[in-house]
Every structure is written in C-alpha cells, then in structure tokens.
Amino acid sequence: MVETPATSKLLPVSIVAGPDARTLVQVVLSRREKCRFGLLASGNADASDFPANHDQLLVEHLAAASGGGYDPGQIKAQISAFAEKGLVDHLIIECDSKTHPIALASLFLPDGAAGREFATVARLSSILLAIEAKALLNSIVKGNDEPNVTSSCILADQIECADTVVLNGNPAESDFKAARAVVSALTPSTRIMPRSLETTLPSPLDGERSFDFEAAFAGAGWRTLMETEPGVRNGDEGVTMFVYRARRPFHPEKFWNLIQEPFAGVFRAKGFFWLASRMDMVGGLNIAGAECHYSPAGQWWAAINSDDAEIPDRLKNEWAQPFGDRRQAISFMGIDLNAPELSARLDACLLSESEMKAGEPSWAMLPDPFPAWSARTHDHECDDHDCCHH
Numbered sequence: 001m002v003e004t005p006a007t008s009k010l011l012p013v014s015i016v017a018g019p020d021a022r023t024l025v026q027v028v029l030s031r032r033e034k035c036r037f038g039l040l041a042s043g044n045a046d047a048s049d050f051p052a053n054h055d056q057l058l059v060e061h062l063a064a065a066s067g068g069g070y071d072p073g074q075i076k077a078q079i080s081a082f083a084e085k086g087l088v089d090h091l092i093i094e095c096d097s098k099t100h101p102i103a104l105a106s107l108f109l110p111d112g113a114a115g116r117e118f119a120t121v122a123r124l125s126s127i128l129l130a131i132e133a134k135a136l137l138n139s140i141v142k143g144n145d146e147p148n149v150t151s152s153c154i155l156a157d158q159i160e161c162a163d164t165v166v167l168n169g170n171p172a173e174s175d176f177k178a179a180r181a182v183v184s185a186l187t188p189s190t191r192i193m194p195r196s197l198e199t200t201l202p203s204p205l206d207g208e209r210s211f212d213f214e215a216a217f218a219g220a221g222w223r224t225l226m227e228t229e230p231g232v233r234n235g236d237e238g239v240t241m242f243v244y245r246a247r248r249p250f251h252p253e254k255f256w257n258l259i260q261e262p263f264a265g266v267f268r269a270k271g272f273f274w275l276a277s278r279m280d281m282v283g284g285l286n287i288a289g290a291e292c293h294y295s296p297a298g299q300w301w302a303a304i305n306s307d308d309a310e311i312p313d314r315l316k317n318e319w320a321q322p323f324g325d326r327r328q329a330i331s332f333m334g335i336d337l338n339a340p341e342l343s344a345r346l347d348a349c350l351l352s353e354s355e356m357k358a359g360e361p362s363w364a365m366l367p368d369p370f371p372a373w374s375a376r377t378h379d380h381e382c383d384d385h386d387c388c389h390h
Contacts, residue, residue, distance in 0.1 A: 132168040171194045270330070300324060
C-alpha cells in the first residue's frame with residue numbers, strides 16, 4: 001500500500017523477523033548511513049552490536065510484560081516517544097523467533113480512542129522476514145531441526161504474513177531456487193529479495209509504503225488456494241498445490257491416526273476440518289515441516305444460526321443442506337506431491353455410507369482421541385488472524 005499525504009508525516013515502523021533478523025538489520029544500517037534509525041531490540045543489544053559507522057542509531061529494548069512476553073501498552077508508548085522526539089527517520093522492531101509478527105503489527109490496528117491517538121504519530125510500513133535459503137528448506141521442507149528456528153509452523157506463519165522476504169543465498173543455486181518457490185507458494189504476493197556476498201541488497205526499508213493488513217490476512221497461499229478453481233496446481237521447482245474438499249465428516253479416530261505421521265512430500269497444510277463427533281466445532285489444522293497442530297477454530301455457522309436467510313454472503317457458496325457450512329477444506333502444498341494418493345487416504349477417513357445413515361446420535365459415540373475443545377464465539381470465516389492457529 002503506497003503512502004498518502006496523511007500518512008507521510010507519520011513515523012514509518014518496520015517489523016523484522018526470522019532467524020537472520022539481526023543480520024538483516026546490521027546490513028541495512030551499514031548501507032543507510034544518512035538515515036537516522038531507531039531500534040526496539042528483542043534481546044540483549046546495544047549500539048555496539050551494529051555498524052560502527054552508524055552513529056545515529058538509537059537502541060531500546062522491547063518492553064516486557066511481568067508475566068512474560070511483551071507489554072503492548074508500553075511498546076506503544078515507546079514507539080510514540082520515538083515519533084514525538086523526532087530523533088529518528090525510521091523505527092525498526094526486532095521480532096524474536098517465538099513471537100508472531102502480527103502480535104506486534106496489531107498494535108497499529110485501531111482499538112478505540114487510544115488506538116486513534118497512536119495512529120496520529122506512527123504507521124506500520126512493512127513486515128520483513130530474513131532467513132537463509134538452506135535453513136528455510138531444512139525446517140519447512142525437510143522437517144529437520146534448525147538452529148534459531150523454534151517452530152516450523154511459526155516460521156511458516158511468519159512468512160505468510162510478511163510483505164517482504166529476504167533470502168540469504170546465491171540466486172543461481174538450486175537451494176535458493178527451491179526456497180524461492182516455497183516462499184512463493186506460502187505467500188504469492190510477497191516481495192522476495194536475495195541477500196548474498198555477490199549481490200547488493202536494495203533497501204527493503206524505504207518507508208514509502210504502508211503495510212496492507214487486509215492483503216496480509218487474505219493473501220496467505222493456503223487461503224488464496226481455496227479461492228481458485230478445483231484441481232492440482234503446479235509451481236516452480238516441483239511445488240504442487242491442491243485443496244482437499246469433502247462434505248462428509250471425518251471419523252475422529254481414523255483422522256487422528258492419519259495425522260500422527262507426516263504426509264509424504266507435504267511441506268505445508270492448513271485449513272478446516274469437521275469431526276463427526278464434534279458437530280458444532282470447527283477443527284483447525286496447521287502443518288509445516290514435521291510439525292502438526294490441531295485446535296478449535298470457532299464454530300460452524302450452521303451451529304450458531306440455522307436460518308438460511310442469515311447466512312453471511314461470504315458463506316453462501318459454501319452452504320449445502322443438510323449440514324450448512326460444515327465441510328473439509330484443507331490446502332496442501334508439497335514437492336512433487338501425489339495429490340490423488342493423498343486425497344484417497346483422506347477419503348478413507350470419512351464416514352462410510354452406513355455410518356452416515358446411522359445419524360448424528362451414533363456419531364457422538366465414535367471413539368475420539370482428540371483433546372477436548374472449548375467453544376469459541378466467532379465463526380471460522382472471521383477476520384481474526386489467530387483463527388485456525390495452533
């Protein structure tokens with residue numbers, strides 16, 4: 001989103017995440033001597049950790065909450081102080097590997113009077129993720145433990161919300177090409193910038209844009225894949241993508257058993273599932289690398305309101321009697337993925353004809369190994385970014 005005259009007067013703020021976040025900050029500072037930067041660091045850091053020729057860098061630490069994590073109110077106060085003092089041209093927030101960038105980005109969303117006041121001093125310019133190409137492949141594609149990457153699912157989520165991904169590596173090498181293809185599948189609209197000894201990195205912190213929240217929430221590859229025509233899609237470097245859809249519920253025990261082992265070739269799977277034993281609750285599936293997480297993702301609209309006239313417009317194409325919006329809808333991405341074979345394995349987890357005829361009272365008695373879920377008040381198509389998160 002390009003800035004407007006109204007936003008140009010606000011302090012631009014960029015969030016930098018990923019295993020190479022600190023390195024990227026150092027590179028940017030070393031090449032932008034004339035720009036006055038502020039840094040809210042996620043760990044122990046001071047100006048001596050950064051290029052010696054950058055004498056206009058102001059460093060503070062992100063305000064921590066007493067019970068762990070960050071204190072949103074205090075961080076807003078820190079950002080406001082940087083803006084009001086006018087001592088920096090661009091503020092960088094360093095996001096640690098355990099924090100989702102959206103948790104920090106959400107500080108810039110309107111939240112009443114305090115949010116409106118905050119919006120008059122600063123704006124979110126971009127969310128960047130920095131990582132080495134080989135480390136990305138090791139974590140998300142190969143499912144191996146990678147130093148400084150605490151969770152493959154968190155890394156995938158971070159990539160999906162970033163508007164700029166900086167890949168460290170040689171663009172001519174196969175690992176870089178494969179990593180670029182994976183990033184393009186995870187977040188099709190993001191800028192991908194190479195960083196290596198052989199290339200000069202254009203500044204990703206130009207401050208001329210404003211972060212587009214709507215595009216970030218709707219633009220993740222798994223979501224955009226659900227909006228495309230049915231069928232298998234092929235990307236670069238052998239990347240294969242498809243959406244599994246079904247209108248029958250899963251037998252809970254069969255589906256549980258299936259997801260206990262990694263899906264061959266799959267590096268990302270995310271979406272919604274319907275268990276026969278839990279007619280009201282949406283299941284959220286989140287797979288990246290060797291990690292698999294499942295959790296409640298709200299309630300089916302049909303469980304909240306069965307009146308067809310009250311169906312939200314966004315759900316009308318998904319509605320089918322007698323079960324309303326209940327369905328299986330899971331996006332899969334992999335390398336040379338055998339979509340027909342995977343679909344057949346998922347089909348085998350659906351209730352059989354005889355089980356369907358037995359009806360809902362019998363479904364409630366099916367063996368169900370999934371942990372207990374608590375009800376959520378919002379539906380699964382809401383705009384809450386945490387919906388369907390582990």
